[in-house]
Amino acid sequence: MKITFYGAGNMASAIFIGMIENQVVKPEEIFLTSKSNKEKILFFKEKLGVNVAWDDKELMEDADYVILASKPQNFPEVADRIRDHIEEKTKVISVMAGTQINTIQTELGTNNPVARVMPNTNAMVQHSMSGITYSSNFKDRDELVELMESYGKIVEVEEDEMHNITAATGSGSAFLYYIYEKYAESLIELGFSEQQAMFLTKNLVIGAGKMVEESGITFSELRKNITSKNGTTEAGLEALDGDGIRKILTTTLNAAKNRSEEISRGEN
Numbered sequence: 001m002k003i004t005f006y007g008a009g010n011m012a013s014a015i016f017i018g019m020i021e022n023q024v025v026k027p028e029e030i031f032l033t034s035k036s037n038k039e040k041i042l043f044f045k046e047k048l049g050v051n052v053a054w055d056d057k058e059l060m061e062d063a064d065y066v067i068l069a070s071k072p073q074n075f076p077e078v079a080d081r082i083r084d085h086i087e088e089k090t091k092v093i094s095v096m097a098g099t100q101i102n103t104i105q106t107e108l109g110t111n112n113p114v115a116r117v118m119p120n121t122n123a124m125v126q127h128s129m130s131g132i133t134y135s136s137n138f139k140d141r142d143e144l145v146e147l148m149e150s151y152g153k154i155v156e157v158e159e160d161e162m163h164n165i166t167a168a169t170g171s172g173s174a175f176l177y178y179i180y181e182k183y184a185e186s187l188i189e190l191g192f193s194e195q196q197a198m199f200l201t202k203n204l205v206i207g208a209g210k211m212v213e214e215s216g217i218t219f220s221e222l223r224k225n226i227t228s229k230n231g232t233t234e235a236g237l238e239a240l241d242g243d244g245i246r247k248i249l250t251t252t253l254n255a256a257k258n259r260s261e262e263i264s265r266g267e268n
């Protein structure tokens, strides 16, 4: 198999590292290219044994998959690089937010099968939650599903649902990290040192994650198990509700979804 990545940044590297660590592809089956940052991808060549190149003919020749992993704003230049070299057998996979299948096919000037995948950087630890949607001519989906499942879980959605998935899980882990960041800052305000605040928050998050994974009970039940009648948790939760946590999160997700819709309309 040959998989070529146009872009080797945060998202692409989480994917190819996840795939290699899970041994669904060999490093020599991966080809990387970037715009100008040679040092970064030479580092991946050195560390992982993947191929790197800037010659588009070499990159695209006999490729089974080309992964579009630049920012959406850079896609027109990426399309310019690929257009004259794409072969009939090559399936196009895009992880770009917002960029529609139709736009991808038009810019590439081909009708090659396209799948849009919206992963997240948890792919690095094989825990991406990815949405996937296909062009109608995308056959033999099982191989791609196997590749994508090597770094996490996937849900198949209609293309117009990708905006929601992008907000919920593409951007979603950043929203959670931001909450953890603010939580740690609040611990400092409470009187802990910065080091203690980070240590406490980090282990709280890891422990809570393991409980979610291993306890087999819902978020709500986990919360109720901590909340004593008239106790400290109840007092804290009342304040959290009073400050409108649900409203804040809904506003957050809608802002991300709206931005995905703007990108799909070409509003860079």
Ligand SMILES: NC(=O)C1=CN([C@@H]2O[C@H](COP(=O)(O)OP(=O)(O)OC[C@H]3O[C@@H](n4cnc5c(N)ncnc54)[C@H](OP(=O)(O)O)[C@@H]3O)[C@@H](O)[C@H]2O)C=CC1
Pocket: 006, 007, 008, 009, 010, 011, 012, 033, 034, 035, 036, 037, 038, 069, 070, 071, 072, 074, 077, 078, 081, 095, 096, 097, 118, 119, 120, 121, 170, 171
């Ligand atoms: N980060 C995330 O958590 C997620 C990101 N995504 C999507 O993934 C995509 C990439 O995001 P992210 O990895 O964060 O971005 P980065 O900025 O980390 O990486 C972008 C990569 O694209 C490369 N690139 C830019 N222009 C070209 C070009 N003309 N030819 C080849 N490569 C090019 C850059 O090369 P160079 O370094 O040389 O400029 C870089 O390697 C975006 O479309 C985003 O919507 C989706 C889900 C989650």
Ligand SMILES: O=C(O)[C@@H]1CCC=N1
Pocket: 097, 166, 170, 171
């Ligand atoms: O911020 C972004 O636009 C990308 C898409 C989802 C996560 N990162």
